Amino acid sequence: xxxxxxxxxxxxxxxxxQVPPISLDEFNADAQKQLSKKHFKALExxxxxxxxxxxxxxxxxxxxxxxxxxxxxxLEIRKARSENRQPKLERLSNVAIAANPLERExxxxxxxxxxxxxxxxxxxxxxxxxxxxxxxxxxxxxxHSFNAEQGAQVLASVVDPSxxxxx
Amino acid sequence: MANLKIRYTKTERARxxxxxxxxxxxxxxxxxxxxxxxxxxxxxxxxxxxxxxEIEKNSKAAEPxxxxxxxxxxxxxxxxxxxxxxxxxxxxxxxxxxxxxxVDFNVMPVDGATPLWVDDAIELMQEQLQLRAEIKxxxxxxxLLEEELLDVRARIKxxxxxxxxxxxxxxxxxxxxxxxxxxxxxxxxxxxxxxxxKEESV
Numbered sequence: 001x002x003x004x005x006x007x008x009x010x011x012x013x014x015x016x017x018q019v020p021p022i023s024l025d026e027f028n029a030d031a032q033k034q035l036s037k038k039h040f041k042a043l044e045x046x047x048x049x050x051x052x053x054x055x056x057x058x059x060x061x062x063x064x065x066x067x068x069x070x071x072x073x074x075l076e077i078r079k080a081r082s083e084n085r086q087p088k089l090e091r092l093s094n095v096a097i098a099a100n101p102l103e104r105e106x107x108x109x110x111x112x113x114x115x116x117x118x119x120x121x122x123x124x125x126x127x128x129x130x131x132x133x134x135x136x137x138x139x140x141x142x143x144h145s146f147n148a149e150q151g152a153q154v155l156a157s158v159v160d161p162s163x164x165x166x167x
Numbered sequence: 168m169a170n171l172k173i174r175y176t177k178t179e180r181a182r183x184x185x186x187x188x189x190x191x192x193x194x195x196x197x198x199x200x201x202x203x204x205x206x207x208x209x210x211x212x213x214x215x216x217x218x219x220x221e222i223e224k225n226s227k228a229a230e231p232x233x234x235x236x237x238x239x240x241x242x243x244x245x246x247x248x249x250x251x252x253x254x255x256x257x258x259x260x261x262x263x264x265x266x267x268x269x270v271d272f273n274v275m276p277v278d279g280a281t282p283l284w285v286d287d288a289i290e291l292m293q294e295q296l297q298l299r300a301e302i303k304x305x306x307x308x309x310x311l312l313e314e315e316l317l318d319v320r321a322r323i324k325x326x327x328x329x330x331x332x333x334x335x336x337x338x339x340x341x342x343x344x345x346x347x348x349x350x351x352x353x354x355x356x357x358x359x360x361x362x363x364x365k366e367e368s369v
Contacts, residue, residue: 049240050280071279078277078286101284102232108283145239154236155229155288158244159295 005125007034011133016113020140027137031130039127046131048112048138059128062119063135066091070112102146109139173337175344183341187334194326197319200261204316207260208309215305218298225298229291235284246275247289252300259308262315267304270297 007030012021022030032040042060045051051064069091077097080087087097096107113136120132173179236243250273254265272293277285 074281074283075279077283081286100232101287102235105235105238105282105284142239145237146234147237148230148234150237151233151235154243155226155233155292155295158247158292159299 003034003036004039004127004130007031008125008129008133010034014133014136014140016110016136016139017143018140020137020144022137024134024137024141027134031134035130039130042127043130043134046134048135048142057128059119059123059126060131063116063131066112066115066119070108105146106143109143113139173340175341175348177341177345180338180341180345183334183337187331187338190326190330190334194323194331197323197326201316201319201323203260204262204312204319208312208316211305211309211312215302215309218302218305222295222298225291225294232284232287235282236288238282238284241282241285243285243288243292246277246285247292247296248273249296249300252304254304260312260315262311264308264311265304266308267301270300272296 010030011027014021031043035043046060046063048067051060051067073087073089073092076089077087077092086094089097092108092111096104096111099107116132116135120129123129123132250271252270253268255268256263257266258264270293274289274293
């Protein structure tokens with residue numbers, strides 16, 4: 001418990017949209033130093049992109065359910081597109097889906113951020129708070145990776161392979 | 168022209184007349200072919216310009232969301248690649264060229280964990296790759312047509328500057344020579360006749 005307190009107190013606070021104050025590698029290194037092996041292993045299994053496996057921990061279950069519901073919504077959106085109909089969504093809003101691809105990703109991540117905030121409410125200095133911190137840091141890192149200039153380079157390297165060859 | 172060797176015979180004159188006739192008949196055909204090739208090349212160049220504008224329009228439309236393509240979670244070039252550009256042979260202005268049909272893509276299936284923007288990016292990339300492949304085909308068509316145009320222009324020059332003038336000169340020279348020979352024959356005959364008459368009167 002004390003190591004959890006020490007870890008959480010040493011980490012900078014996170015706000016949606018900000019530049020990540022620490023990198024994921026730095027966070028993992030700190031967490032490995034401060035947490036027990038069991039807790040660190042549990043933390044390693046947490047990933048915003050995919051969370052599998054059964055759990056009795058309610059908070060972990062909430063996180064897993066939230067992520068799987070978002071994925072189900074994405075599958076439903078894809079299915080609806082192929083069938084040319086309106087998607088029936090559980091978690092995501094139709095307004096968010098109507099936005100351009102960049103805004104849509106940002107809105108999906110913001111809704112995940114808000115959900116994570118409600119999951120960690122009242123769980124100060126617990127493993128849930130550390131897990132949520134990691135997930136939020138992943139979200140920030142991802143949002144920060146969106147860059148128009150680099151995005152244009154990625155597009156150009158695919159549609160014009162000669163650019164890639166020059167590099 | 169200086170090296171032009173002429174055989175001063177009626178047969179050669181007939182042959183040169185035939186060459187002139189054929190050349191004068193072929194020249195307008197080659198000129199028409201030149202015009203047709205130039206018009207085709209111009210229309211292909213216009214089409215290339217239209218496609219370039221379309222590519223630019225697509226890029227502009229994607230500008231507001233292009234940043235998402237640098238997503239640290241996704242390596243988009245793993246999702247799409249060109250398998251084959253499918254073309255079919257056609258004749259354009261008498262030249263066999265390859266016409267663009269479609270691009271066969273290798274598209275990796277997306278799963279639930281794949282961000283939604285990947286679908287939009289694949290769609291955009293397919294569109295841009297198709298358009299670029301069409302430009303490539305059209306540029307190759309222009310290359311072949313330009314080669315043919317050079318060939319046709321060389322033929323026109325050959326007819327205009329060598330074959331037709333040479334045949335005309337040959338016909339004129341042979342005509343003059345044959346006329347001179349005829350006059351000489353007549354004159355000789357007259358001289359012979361006069362000398363015979365003189366001999367008889369003596």
